[in-house]
Amino acid sequence: MLHSGEAFDLYQTALQTQRVPHLTGQNMKLKDFFGGHPLDLFPRVRKDDPITSFEAADSIKEMTAKHHKIIHDCLAEHGPLGKDGIAKLTNLESNQVARRMNEMKVIGMVFLTGKTVKSNSGRNEREWTV
Numbered sequence: 254m255l256h257s258g259e260a261f262d263l264y265q266t267a268l269q270t271q272r273v274p275h276l277t278g279q280n281m282k283l284k285d286f287f288g289g290h291p292l293d294l295f296p297r298v299r300k301d302d303p304i305t306s307f308e309a310a311d312s313i314k315e316m317t318a319k320h321h322k323i324i325h326d327c328l329a330e331h332g333p334l335g336k337d338g339i340a341k342l343t344n345l346e347s348n349q350v351a352r353r354m355n356e357m358k359v360i361g362m363v364f365l366t367g368k369t370v371k372s373n374s375g376r377n378e379r380e381w382t383v
Contacts, residue, residue: 320345320353325362325383333382335370347373354381 299306327343328334336354340347357363362383369377 317353317356320349321357321360321362324350324353324357328363328381328383333366333368333380335372335378335380337373337378338370339381 323343323345324339327339331338331342334342336350337347339345340350343350354363358365363381364383366380366382368380370380372378
């Protein structure tokens with residue numbers, strides 16, 4: 254398994270170059286490594302949704318990658334946090350952070366600590382780290 258920094262670097266390289274450096278030094282096509290664009294792993298629309306939903310989902314792909322970087326950098330700088338703590342430090346909305354965390358977990362960019370912290374509403378929420 255890749256360490257979070259290695260996974261993040263690999264992911265960023267893939268997004269920027271559309272190619273993934275293979276462990277042997279060869280380059281693979283991004284779609285061969287991830288089965289398509291890595292953000293396509295997370296469908297944002299259903300096949301029977303209106304066209305406006307498809308347009309919105311397509312337009313958010315670039316923003317999603319930026320959110321991943323912002324969240325990763327926040328956790329690297331400030332240490333383990335819950336989604337509300339991340340939102341407060343990054344000026345992202347709590348909902349935006351919550352939507353990205355599972356994606357980032359699947360990609361290997363962040364991990365759960367197994368601990369909980371209090372959310373803004375006083376409820377327990379999961380704590381994340383890089």
